[in-house]
Amino acid sequence: MEQRLQQALIKGTSETLEADLAEALIQYPSAVAIIEGPLMAGMQEVGRLFGEGRMFLPQVVKTARTMKQAVEILTMDNGQLIMDNENSIFPDGNNSQFSILNSQLKKVLLATVKGDVHDIGKNIVSVVMGCNGYDIIDMGVMVPAEDIVQKVLECRPDIIGLSGLITPSLAEMVNVATALREAGISVPLLIGGATTSAMHTALKIAPVYEGPVVYVKDASQNSGVAAALLNENTRDAYVARLREDQEALRQEFAQKGQKPLMSLEEARAKKIDLFQ
Numbered sequence: 001m002e003q004r005l006q007q008a009l010i011k012g013t014s015e016t017l018e019a020d021l022a023e024a025l026i027q028y029p030s031a032v033a034i035i036e037g038p039l040m041a042g043m044q045e046v047g048r049l050f051g052e053g054r055m056f057l058p059q060v061v062k063t064a065r066t067m068k069q070a071v072e073i074l075t076m077d078n079g080q081l082i083m084d085n086e087n088s089i090f091p092d093g094n095n096s097q098f099s100i101l102n103s104q105l106k107k108v109l110l111a112t113v114k115g116d117v118h119d120i121g122k123n124i125v126s127v128v129m130g131c132n133g134y135d136i137i138d139m140g141v142m143v144p145a146e147d148i149v150q151k152v153l154e155c156r157p158d159i160i161g162l163s164g165l166i167t168p169s170l171a172e173m174v175n176v177a178t179a180l181r182e183a184g185i186s187v188p189l190l191i192g193g194a195t196t197s198a199m200h201t202a203l204k205i206a207p208v209y210e211g212p213v214v215y216v217k218d219a220s221q222n223s224g225v226a227a228a229l230l231n232e233n234t235r236d237a238y239v240a241r242l243r244e245d246q247e248a249l250r251q252e253f254a255q256k257g258q259k260p261l262m263s264l265e266e267a268r269a270k271k272i273d274l275f276q
């Protein structure tokens with residue numbers, strides 16, 4: 001089943017998708033586990049083949065369609081992921097009751113930054129957080145900083161999530177954080193997407209922003225991070241720890257920079273002989 005799912009992603013086909021996902025739902029504890037497990041493994045393989053020049057853009061577009069279809073199959077009409085009981089606050093796993101009971105539903109604004117069209121990861125984050133009782137405002141892809149600022153002022157979200165998968169998005173995220181700060185906004189910022197990292201977040205984004213900036217590696221961690229940030233009892237300790245960890249990363253980076261470089265002669269003497 002795992003192999004068939006991977007092949008479906010690589011080939012961008014969907015004939016066997018429904019049957020294989022039905023089988024996966026029996027074997028895996030939740031839809032999130034299937035997304036983070038076999039589906040992500042398939043996408044990694046696609047990324048590897050694309051990176052090595054063994055797959056081309058039109059094929060990756062087909063792949064993306066298959067991934068979207070898979071997530072749709074795993075999502076019910078009410079936007080909840082099938083059997084997504086892991087983080088449920090009710091014994092029957094139906095978090096939608098939370099939406100009805102909680103009149104002050106926490107809002108999460110999501111956007112893929114300007115210049116970047118990748119949205120599969122962001123959409124997964126949206127579905128997972130929606131299942132955890134958050135109200136999602138999804139601004140889509142290629143969203144300019146000024147639009148994000150405007151939407152934040154208009155909708156007053158409790159959390160802002162930025163997604164970016166290409167290298168230029170890293171600089172754009174710094175740009176967005178700066179624009180938000182200049183508008184006087186310090187809503188917690190979640191940073192995600194394949195090119196982002198804890199190090200880049202600590203070095204470049206966190207220093208330009210007033211509020212907490214958290215790098216989130218995958219969709220399964222989002223709700224935990226959001227809950228820690230939004231719960232009054234845990235927020236201060238969480239943010240203090242976050243700032244300490246980010247300071248440690250900055251120190252680590254600064255120390256690396258101080259390592260003496262080897263001389264040009266030494267480096268040349270160590271070169272790899274490709275024709276040996």
Ligand code: B12
Nearest residue numbers: 047051116117118119121161163166167192193194218219
């Ligand atoms: C699918 C894909 C595409 C599709 C995108 C379709 C779509 N609708 O999204 C298409 C074909 C359009 C595409 C285009 C391009 N792509 Co592309 N693409 C990919 C690929 C294969 C998979 C990305 C993906 O969806 N992964 C699966 C998702 C689920 O993972 P994810 O996004 O990382 O999300 C997870 C976490 O990161 C996190 N997360 C993500 N966002 C957020 C946000 C928040 C707030 C939080 C908390 C968490 C979070 O949660 C998710 C679930 O766990 C990757 C390779 C790879 N393995 O990443 C290349 C890749 C990202 N693409 C790449 C490139 C170069 C391009 C192009 C420039 C190619 C070209 N020459 O035109 C264009 C870019 C166009 C643009 N301006 O953006 C490079 C980027 C390299 C770089 N460092 O810049 C990669 C890494 C491939 C490679 N190895 O070279 N691509």
